[in-house]
Amino acid sequence: MRALLLPVADELYAVELALLRTVVGDPQLFTIPTAPPSVAGVLNLRGEIVAVLDTAHLLGIGRLATIGFAAVVDHPHGAVALAAEGQPRTVMLGEQVAAGDLPGTVGCFTAGQAIATLIDIHTLLVPAAA
Amino acid sequence: MSAPPHERFLKLFADEAEARLRRLGDHILALESAGSADAVAALLRDAHSLKGAAAVVGLTDVSTVAHRMEDLLEPYRTGAAACPPALVDRLLDVADVLQSLLPAIRRGEDTTPWTRPLCDRLGAAVDAEAGHGEAGGAPDPVGGPAQPSPPPQPPVAAPVAAPVAVSDMIELPAARVDDLVRSVGESAAASMRLGRLLGERTDGDPERITEFRDLSRSLRHLHEQTVRARMVPIGSITGRLHRAVRDTARDGGKAVRWEASGEDTELDRTVLGQLADSLLHLVRNAVDHGIEPSADRIRQGKPEQASVRFHARQTGSDVLISVTDDGRGIDAHRLRDEAARHGIDVGGMGEDQLLGLVFANGVSTAETLSQTSGRGVGLDVVRANVERLRGRIELASAPGTGTEFRITIPVTAAILPCLVVRAGGQRYALPMASVVTTQAANPAETIRAQGRELVWVGRAAVPVASLTATLGHTADGEDGPVVVVAHADRMAAYRVDDVVGQRDVMATGLGAFVPKLALVSGGAVEADGSILLVLDGAALATTVSRPPATMPSPVAGPAPAASPVRSVLVADDSLPVRELQRSILEHAGYRVFVADDGAAALASLASNPVDLVLTDVDMPRLNGFELTRAIRAQPQLANLPVLILSSKNAPEDHQEGMDAGADGYLVKDAFGEATLLAAVHRLIGQAA
Numbered sequence: 001m002r003a004l005l006l007p008v009a010d011e012l013y014a015v016e017l018a019l020l021r022t023v024v025g026d027p028q029l030f031t032i033p034t035a036p037p038s039v040a041g042v043l044n045l046r047g048e049i050v051a052v053l054d055t056a057h058l059l060g061i062g063r064l065a066t067i068g069f070a071a072v073v074d075h076p077h078g079a080v081a082l083a084a085e086g087q088p089r090t091v092m093l094g095e096q097v098a099a100g101d102l103p104g105t106v107g108c109f110t111a112g113q114a115i116a117t118l119i120d121i122h123t124l125l126v127p128a129a130a
Numbered sequence: 131m132s133a134p135p136h137e138r139f140l141k142l143f144a145d146e147a148e149a150r151l152r153r154l155g156d157h158i159l160a161l162e163s164a165g166s167a168d169a170v171a172a173l174l175r176d177a178h179s180l181k182g183a184a185a186v187v188g189l190t191d192v193s194t195v196a197h198r199m200e201d202l203l204e205p206y207r208t209g210a211a212a213c214p215p216a217l218v219d220r221l222l223d224v225a226d227v228l229q230s231l232l233p234a235i236r237r238g239e240d241t242t243p244w245t246r247p248l249c250d251r252l253g254a255a256v257d258a259e260a261g262h263g264e265a266g267g268a269p270d271p272v273g274g275p276a277q278p279s280p281p282p283q284p285p286v287a288a289p290v291a292a293p294v295a296v297s298d299m300i301e302l303p304a305a306r307v308d309d310l311v312r313s314v315g316e317s318a319a320a321s322m323r324l325g326r327l328l329g330e331r332t333d334g335d336p337e338r339i340t341e342f343r344d345l346s347r348s349l350r351h352l353h354e355q356t357v358r359a360r361m362v363p364i365g366s367i368t369g370r371l372h373r374a375v376r377d378t379a380r381d382g383g384k385a386v387r388w389e390a391s392g393e394d395t396e397l398d399r400t401v402l403g404q405l406a407d408s409l410l411h412l413v414r415n416a417v418d419h420g421i422e423p424s425a426d427r428i429r430q431g432k433p434e435q436a437s438v439r440f441h442a443r444q445t446g447s448d449v450l451i452s453v454t455d456d457g458r459g460i461d462a463h464r465l466r467d468e469a470a471r472h473g474i475d476v477g478g479m480g481e482d483q484l485l486g487l488v489f490a491n492g493v494s495t496a497e498t499l500s501q502t503s504g505r506g507v508g509l510d511v512v513r514a515n516v517e518r519l520r521g522r523i524e525l526a527s528a529p530g531t532g533t534e535f536r537i538t539i540p541v542t543a544a545i546l547p548c549l550v551v552r553a554g555g556q557r558y559a560l561p562m563a564s565v566v567t568t569q570a571a572n573p574a575e576t577i578r579a580q581g582r583e584l585v586w587v588g589r590a591a592v593p594v595a596s597l598t599a600t601l602g603h604t605a606d607g608e609d610g611p612v613v614v615v616a617h618a619d620r621m622a623a624y625r626v627d628d629v630v631g632q633r634d635v636m637a638t639g640l641g642a643f644v645p646k647l648a649l650v651s652g653g654a655v656e657a658d659g660s661i662l663l664v665l666d667g668a669a670l671a672t673t674v675s676r677p678p679a680t681m682p683s684p685v686a687g688p689a690p691a692a693s694p695v696r697s698v699l700v701a702d703d704s705l706p707v708r709e710l711q712r713s714i715l716e717h718a719g720y721r722v723f724v725a726d727d728g729a730a731a732l733a734s735l736a737s738n739p740v741d742l743v744l745t746d747v748d749m750p751r752l753n754g755f756e757l758t759r760a761i762r763a764q765p766q767l768a769n770l771p772v773l774i775l776s777s778k779n780a781p782e783d784h785q786e787g788m789d790a791g792a793d794g795y796l797v798k799d800a801f802g803e804a805t806l807l808a809a810v811h812r813l814i815g816q817a818a
Contacts, residue, residue: 030661032640033601034647042640042653044661047311047318047353049653051643077642127642 001093005116006071007086008064009056012116014093014109015082019073019121023088024081027052027070040067040083052081058124059102077127082119093118142369143187144236150176151229158221167209173221174203180228187369189235191245195224198252220255224248311356318349318659325658346658353655357636360400364442364451365393367406371413375438378417385424385435386417391710392442397449401519401539405451408512412453412535413438415508420457420533430530432456443709445563448521448651450709454534460485460527485525489513528750540651546637546664550630551613554598554605557662559635559654564667566614566621566695566721568629585623587614589739594623600673601649616721617668624670637664649673696814697721699738701731701757702746702775711744711775714803715810728752732760735767741814744806747776747783755790762791771813775806 003014004023022045029041029052040052050072056064070081071088094110100117104124108117154176160169181196199221206213227248231241325346328336336342368390379386397405421427421436428434439454462484466476469487476484489509516523521539548559549568569575569585577584577591584591594612596605614623637652651666698720702708712722723738725731729751731743743761747754754774761767773794774787787795794809 028659030653030663032644032647032650032663033603034649035644039644042644042661044655044659047314047655049638049640049655049661051641053643075642080641080643125643 001118002090003093003111003116003118004071004088004090005111005114006055006069006082006084006088008059008084009061011061012111012114013055013059013105014091014111014116014118015071015073015121016118017090019075021072021074021079024070024072025087026068027081029067037063040064043070043081045072045079045081048079050079050081052083053125055082055084058082059104059119061102073121073125075121075125075127080125091116140187140189140238141236142365143184143189144232147180147184147228147235148232150180151225151232154180155222155225155229158218158225161206161213161218161221167207170203170206170209170213174200174207177203185373189241189245191242191249192228192231192235194249195228195245195252198249198256199224201256202252220252224252307356307359311353311360314349314353314356318353318655321345321349321658350656354634354636357638360398361396362399362402363393364395364397364402364449365390367402367409368393368440370406371409371440374410375413375417378414379421382418382421383423384417384421386421387435387437388440389437390440392713395442395444395449397539404515404519405537405539408515408537409440409451409453411508411512413440416453416455416457416533420455420459422458426458439704441709443713448538448540451537451539452534452709454532454704456532459529459531459533460488460525461529462527485527488525489523540639546635547632548635548637548664549613549632550635550662551597551626552628552630553596553601553624553626554603555627557630558597558601559637559662559664560613560615560670561651561664561667562632563716564615564617564671566616569612569614569623571609571611571625585612585614587621587623590621592621592623594625597624597626600624600670615667615671617671620672622671622673635662635664695719695721696742697723697738697740698742698744698810698814699723699725699731699734699740700744701725701728701749701754703727703749704746711806714806715744718807718810720810728754728757728760731757735761735770741771742810743770743772744810745772745774747774747778747787755786758787758790758792773809773813 002017004017004020006013006015024043024045027043029043031041032039035041038054038057040054042049042051044050050070052067052070054064054067056062064083064085066085067083068086069084069088071084072079072081091111093116096107096109097115098108100107100120102117104120106118106120108115110116154173157169157173157176161173177196177199181193181200184190184193184196202217202221203213205211227244231244234241321342325336325342328339328342332339337346372388372390375386375388416438417436421438422430422432424434427436437456440452441454442449442451444450462481465487466479466484469476469484474487476487479487489512513523516537516539519539521537524536524538525533526536527533546559547562549562549565550557550559552558566587569587575586576594577586579591583594585594586592592614597613599605610625610627611629612623612625613629614621616622635654637654639652640647640650647666649666649669650663651669652664654662654664656662698715700708700711700715700722701724702711703726708724708726712724715722723734723740725734727749728745731745732752735743743757745754745757749757752760754776758772758774761770761772771793772791773796774792775796776783776787777797779797784795793813796805796809
């Protein structure tokens with residue numbers, strides 16, 4: 001499977017490339033008062049307001065130190081962005097080498113010389129009203 | 131008020147029929163090809179839809195014409211035989227005549243002089259076809275006595291020789307509009323980048339460059355117009371709701387009157403599309419299980435004809451939709467038993483909680499099942515749908531009186547008149563519907579009580595807080611103006627850095643992944659690419675405040691900053707009526723408080739002084755006459771003008787109202803925006 005690798009908290013997380021709409025570098029984030037910590041803010045994606053989520057917080061592994069990139073994915077409930085600290089890149093995921101222990105993950109896969117944890121977008125990203 | 135509902139329905143019908151008849155003409159032409167089953171099927175669908183829509187708006191003859199078109203086409207449904215040219219001619223003539231009648235239909239004119247002969251001729255053609263069918267011969271749809279009749283002449287508005295009229299409406303795929311919105315957004319982003327570049331190159335403010343300023347202004351306008359293109363009036367689905375009520379009532383042998391108001395209220399088409407099925411379920415449910423059989427109603431002293439009322443209005447960044455019936459209401463005790471039977475713990479539940487059980491899967495008090503409702507698997511789906519749209523649904527019901535479902539739904543995209551303020555260095559938009567007034571910074575006018583700072587707003591001392599701090603940021607000694615917001619009987623004041631100005635804001639939701647927030651209701655993409663957050667005025671009004679204490683203004687102190695806006699308390703137990711009155715009065719610039727009965731109105735007056743009370747008569751707990759007498763009995767309220775607005779129109783009712791101390795008496799039958807405002811102006815003058 002071709003995937004986009006997101007550098008998050010010194011690890012690599014992967015999302016299926018077919019779900020990706022675009023990657024925004026150095027996104028101009030507008031923070032929302034009273035929003036929960038998983039919502040890093042919103043950005044203007046060609047006139048559309050898109051929520052940018054703190055990927056580390058969603059996965060339960062802390063908070064992102066910085067937000068350098070936002071990977072916008074198409075979810076059945078609308079576009080939403082996963083924040084990453086470093087520049088994402090595409091790879092072909094190899095074999096699975098470990099189970100997915102974190103909520104919203106499928107498992108760990110080889111990604112070249114590295115290991116990436118594949119995110120199950122539909123499990124990790126639950127609409128607020130659901 | 132805008133056009134009467136029936137006229138609005140006719141216009142909506144004509145707009146829809148125009149496109150349908152155009153398609154119909156194309157399909158008719160395709161009939162002449164052999165193997166035209168698809169064209170016949172499409173034609174039958176359009177004719178069927180036309181028939182239904184015409185019936186709903188009362189155009190019986192048009193409905194009959196469409197029905198007879200269906201009859202004529204039925205033998206060709208399989209596509210085995212091509213339609214004879216004479217039938218094609220006949221159908222094209224029919225489509226032309228109907229098309230030519232649309233302007234007259236829009237104007238609400240009687241079209242039967244043209245449609246009746248058409249019905250007759252088509253009826254004869256259908257009969258002739260049936261006769262041939264029995265004889266086993268090929269149908270001759272044009273035969274029969276109709277042939278010698280001349281074709282009907284359309285109304286003067288559409289002479290036969292007139293040039294081809296080009297519609298002022300176009301249909302286009304929604305995705306194309308969405309693409310347009312995205313492209314405009316991209317242009318705005320490019321403009322923002324250009325502005326930055328110009329700023330860097332010129333070392334100055336790019337807005338000082340006339341060409342750039344003009345470009346920004348044009349893009350802002352373009353953005354607003356394109357987003358507006360996605361909005362559709364709620365009236366675009368009320369025809370279907372009306373039809374559902376009518377059909378369900380006919381199936382159940384019930385007499386039900388359909389009333390709709392607020393159809394001009396606009397919603398994003400996607401939201402409305404997703405809400406439509408839920409609304410259909412609610413209106414069918416109201417007729418099927420809310421409305422009693424006529425005999426029961428008569429026995430209870432109710433009018434034989436029941437009513438189902440639909441009302442919509444925009445309130446701030448939400449649209450409020452209510453479906454109200456005057457039927458039997460919901461029996462909370464039966465609900466409790468039914469819920470207990472399903473294993474739900476109902477111990478300690480209050481009446482409101484018990485009523486909320488109707489939204490639980492499987493719980494229903496319906497005595498019978500129907501095709502549409504009564505299985506207890508509907509309202510739970512309705513609630514889920516509404517919540518998926520980040521809305522909420524509430525229920526009020528009184529046994530024997532009726533039931534009201536009230537849906538509050540955020541407007542995905544709405545044009546909101548807003549006051550833009552700056553707080554903590556950020557700009558925020560406050561919907562004007564919540565803003566009472568603004569006051570310049572004047573420390574001398576602030577007072578302290580109960581450990582908090584207050585400002586005078588008219589005769590009320592209102593708590594004031596820092597907007598920056600309320601939004602969770604660190605406030606750095608704000609000393610700017612104060613913005614006063616209100617909701618129902620709550621009022622609060624917020625200190626801001628400065629007031630930027632008042633303008634329309636194209637508000638949208640923040641997406642499905644941002645939970646419902648306490649103080650932020652949406653956002654708007656600005657022409658410079660930034661995002662302006664829209665605050666929830668109602669939540670701000672209730673977050674830091676208690677009902678403001680009414681106290682005498684300081685005698686020796688500075689003159690209180692009296693609100694320049696005149697206020698009205700509306701008391702009516704019907705939500706749609708209440709909301710309609712509120713809408714009219716707010717639109718005219720009045721500040722409006724509401725109460726759902728006389729007792730609530732009296733309680734409200736104790737804490738919220740107003741300039742006028744507008745009251746219904748028939749209300750629970752304390753009726754309008756009793757309310758008026760109670761007001762006159764209190765010395766501090768004795769001079770408060772009271773205007774009665776009631777459906778009771780007997781001379782003795784008028785007399786009782788005036789005897790109670792009312793200053794005016796309006797009858798709901800004759801009620802209209804102009805009448806109401808004229809009466810209010812007479813009593814308290816213009817809004818400000």
